[in-house]
Amino acid sequence: MLAVLMMASALVFAGARAAVADPTCELVETADGKLIYQCSETTPGEDGSSGGNGNGGGGSTKPACDLDGIKERFPGADEWYCQGQDACWVNNPTVEYPEPESWPEEPPSEGAVYVYKSCYAPDGTETFGDYTWYTGPEDEGPSIEELALQAFGALETPGFSLAHSPPRNSIIFIDTWWWADGPSNGEISSGAALGVVAIGTPSHIEVDPGDGSGVMTCDFVTSESDACSYTYDRAGDYTSRGRLVYDVHFEQGGSPLDIAGLPDSLESGWQESTITVAESQAVVVP
Missing domain, CATH: 2.60.40.10 (Immunoglobulins)
Incomplete structure (x- = not known):
C-alpha cells in the first residue's frame, strides 16, 4: 500500500519546527551597497490551561501539525513528526528503493540514511513525497517556512x-x-x-x-x-x-x-x- 504512494519530486532537508507566525522583514543596506530584506520570525506559544481554585494553570503544548490524522492515514509508517505546519511520515528503512544511479552522490551528514518521506499540509495536500536523505526529526533542520524566509531575505531588487x-x-x-x-x-x-x-x-x-x-x-x-x-x-x-x-x-x-x-x-x-x-x-x- 505504501509503495504505491512513493511518487513525486523535490528534495527537502528533514526537520521539525513549530508553526511560524507572521514574519517581520526590514530593508537593509549591505556593506557593498546592496539592498536586501532581513526577516525574523516569532513562534506564538499555546494558551495555558486554566487553573482551578486560584492556582495558575500550567502551559500546555501541542504539536504544530495534525499528527493523529497522519498516523490514522498511514499506520504502517515507521515515524511521524511535524515539519512546520506539515505532518510527515517516514519509512525507515524504506519498503523499496529507487535505482542507485538516481541517489544523491553524498549524504548531508554522517549517519544519514536514504528513506522515503511524505509530508501533508493542514488541508490534506501533499507538499513533499520522494526519496531523500534523513537523519531523524531529533536533528532539527530548517522548516519549509524558515527556508522560504531565507530565500526571501536573499531576494534583491535591481538598481534603477x-x-x-x-x-x-x-x-x-x-x-x-x-x-x-x-x-x-x-x-x-x-x-x-x-x-x-x-x-x-x-x-x-x-x-x-x-x-x-x-x-x-x-x-x-x-x-x-x-x-x-x-x-x-x-x-x-x-x-x-x-x-x-x-x-x-x-x-x-x-x-x-x-x-x-x-x-x-x-x-x-x-x-x-x-x-x-x-x-x-x-x-x-x-
Whole structure:
C-alpha cells in the first residue's frame, strides 16, 4: 500500500519546527551597497490551561501539525513528526528503493540514511513525497517556512533611477512622464535555500511627485512613455521619489509553495529625483 504512494519530486532537508507566525522583514543596506530584506520570525506559544481554585494553570503544548490524522492515514509508517505546519511520515528503512544511479552522490551528514518521506499540509495536500536523505526529526533542520524566509531575505531588487520627461524643467498643466530607468520587466529570483526559491514578478512602480499630492501607483514602466504621467498645478522645485514593487511567490524544486503568513510582495528602496516646474509664458510678437 505504501509503495504505491512513493511518487513525486523535490528534495527537502528533514526537520521539525513549530508553526511560524507572521514574519517581520526590514530593508537593509549591505556593506557593498546592496539592498536586501532581513526577516525574523516569532513562534506564538499555546494558551495555558486554566487553573482551578486560584492556582495558575500550567502551559500546555501541542504539536504544530495534525499528527493523529497522519498516523490514522498511514499506520504502517515507521515515524511521524511535524515539519512546520506539515505532518510527515517516514519509512525507515524504506519498503523499496529507487535505482542507485538516481541517489544523491553524498549524504548531508554522517549517519544519514536514504528513506522515503511524505509530508501533508493542514488541508490534506501533499507538499513533499520522494526519496531523500534523513537523519531523524531529533536533528532539527530548517522548516519549509524558515527556508522560504531565507530565500526571501536573499531576494534583491535591481538598481534603477527615477527618470522623467521633460528631463529637466517641466511646465504646470502639462503632463510629466515617469519611469524606472535601469531594470528589466523580467522576474527576479533568489538563490535556492535547500531547494526553496523566492521569485519576484514585476507588479508596479510607485511615484511621489513631491508636491504633497501623495504617492501614485503606475504600471511597471521601464522606458519613456505616457503610461505613468502626472500634471503639476504649481510651479516650484520638487524632490520626487519612486520605488519598484514585485509580487512574490515561492517554489520548491520547481513546484509552487502555498504557505500562509509568508511575504507576498517586495519593495525596493526609494530613489529620488529633482525636478523644476515652471509656469508657461506667452510671447507676444508684434
